[in-house]
Amino acid sequence: MTEKIRALGLLSGGLDSTLSARILQEQDIDVLGLHFSTGFCVADRHRLIGNTNNPDKPYRNEALRAGADLRVPVELIDIKDEYLPKVLLNPKYGYGQGMNPCIDCRIFMLQKAKEIMEDRGYHFVFTGEVLGQRPMSQRRQPMDNVTSNSGLAGYLLRPLSAKLLPTTIPEERGWVDREKLYGISGRSRKVQMELAEKLGVVDYPQPAGGCCFLPDENYARKLRDFLTFRGTDVTHDDMMMLKVGRHFRLSDDVKVIVGRDESENNYLERFKQGRGQVWIDEFPSPLTLIEGQASAQDLELACSITARYSDGRAHDSVPVKWRIDDNEGQLRVAPVDDEVLEEMRILVGPMFTAAPVPKISRHCNRMWRSMRGGPSAPSR
Amino acid sequence: MRSMKAGEILLLLADDAGVAVDIPAWCISTSNEFLGLLKEPRMYRVYVRKL
Numbered sequence: 116m117t118e119k120i121r122a123l124g125l126l127s128g129g130l131d132s133t134l135s136a137r138i139l140q141e142q143d144i145d146v147l148g149l150h151f152s153t154g155f156c157v158a159d160r161h162r163l164i165g166n167t168n169n170p171d172k173p174y175r176n177e178a179l180r181a182g183a184d185l186r187v188p189v190e191l192i193d194i195k196d197e198y199l200p201k202v203l204l205n206p207k208y209g210y211g212q213g214m215n216p217c218i219d220c221r222i223f224m225l226q227k228a229k230e231i232m233e234d235r236g237y238h239f240v241f242t243g244e245v246l247g248q249r250p251m252s253q254r255r256q257p258m259d260n261v262t263s264n265s266g267l268a269g270y271l272l273r274p275l276s277a278k279l280l281p282t283t284i285p286e287e288r289g290w291v292d293r294e295k296l297y298g299i300s301g302r303s304r305k306v307q308m309e310l311a312e313k314l315g316v317v318d319y320p321q322p323a324g325g326c327c328f329l330p331d332e333n334y335a336r337k338l339r340d341f342l343t344f345r346g347t348d349v350t351h352d353d354m355m356m357l358k359v360g361r362h363f364r365l366s367d368d369v370k371v372i373v374g375r376d377e378s379e380n381n382y383l384e385r386f387k388q389g390r391g392q393v394w395i396d397e398f399p400s401p402l403t404l405i406e407g408q409a410s411a412q413d414l415e416l417a418c419s420i421t422a423r424y425s426d427g428r429a430h431d432s433v434p435v436k437w438r439i440d441d442n443e444g445q446l447r448v449a450p451v452d453d454e455v456l457e458e459m460r461i462l463v464g465p466m467f468t469a470a471p472v473p474k475i476s477r478h479c480n481r482m483w484r485s486m487r488g489g490p491s492a493p494s495r
Numbered sequence: 496m497r498s499m500k501a502g503e504i505l506l507l508l509a510d511d512a513g514v515a516v517d518i519p520a521w522c523i524s525t526s527n528e529f530l531g532l533l534k535e536p537r538m539y540r541v542y543v544r545k546l
């Protein structure tokens with residue numbers, strides 16, 4: 116009896132990785148999907164704060180959904196703890212448009228996949244990468260770089276672009292028929308969509324990408340600010356906090372986070388421990404958390420910002436409650452002026468580097484803005 | 496799951512509404528049986544039979 120060929124692959128549940136798994140199934144290969152959880156998945160964030168487009172339809176894990184559609188087992192692997200120090204904060208190949216260390220990220224995941232391949236006797240690893248599809252990680256040179264640095268040289272198959280890439284060991288040894296693989300390149304998804312129809316892949320998320328926070332410019336701003344002021348002593352809770360709320364920097368040491376809606380307020384409730392809290396009883400209002408040692412002036416400002424985002428924003432003054440450690444009280448403040456507010460909103464900061472970053476002044480936003488020659492940030 | 500014997504039932508407690516879609520999908524992909532889900536005020540109870 117001939118040995119059944121077994122492959123494992125990175126399965127995000129997007130069109131490309133789903134198709135790649137399906138193409139191998141067509142060649143009678145046993146497929147296992149690996150889905151790595153970095154802690155920066157957009158759908159996970161929605162789920163954490165209890166968001167849903169439709170109460171009967173919670174955000175689904177696309178990898179598990181694809182696994183069900185293809186009848187392919189999927190393993191979810193939590194790499195959050197290693198990912199932060201080894202990949203996000205220390206990327207050898209730098210960041211993309213935001214804070215996305217895509218090349219290092221791919222290398223890291225594929226190194227993990229290689230370990231599983233060797234431990235469990237799989238024949239090779241596959242990914243859904245398409246040559247030329249993404250500017251940072253899916254050009255030929257970065258793809259070669261990922262292959263060699265993952266330790267998978269010869270054992271990494273990209274079924275969608277295989278015909279444009281050197282022949283791999285699975286093809287040489289006849290485990291996979293190269294003639295039945297594809298030579299797709301570029302950013303258009305047209306060929307993949309036609310292929311999906313042909314192979315009966317009907318359910319996949321639209322559009323390509325968008326499943327990771329790190330390329331998002333808004334998230335990247337907050338992360339850069341965080342790293343600039345706090346350095347690399349980062350916890351997961353810190354990262355989670357960057358995913359919600361409006362963020363304002365009051366001073367080098369103090370920042371406030373203002374919930375944008377009820378689900379964000381509920382989410383922020385979980386992080387009250389060790390942070391100051393500001394809220395209003397008289398009107399519907401956000402919950403505001405204060406990070407850092409707030410001075411009396413910072414506290415007043417945090418109250419004023421909270422009043423600005425409450426239903427009492429049109430009033431001359433609003434009674435705002437606060438609690439810091441075992442102390443609590445109430446301040447009557449005027450809602451902060453929008454112009455002053457924008458001075459504090461966290462905008463694009465200096466690019467974070469792993470090297471120590473200089474402390475910058477309280478009015479860093481204004482400084483950066485004038486350096487960039489840009490207009491004031493729009494209200495959000 | 497790996498340490499369970501076929502026929503045994505797993506009770507999973509979760510606070511994430513996503514289990515309502517993810518666990519049935521996972522059961523299909525791994526050939527286990529999704530027995531059902533009970534929604535409680537702050538928690539979901541999910542039952543899966545190992546096949």
Ligand code: SF4
Nearest residue numbers: 215216217220327329
């Ligand atoms: S988008 Fe995010 S998950 Fe995807 S490769 Fe880049 S850093 Fe990794």
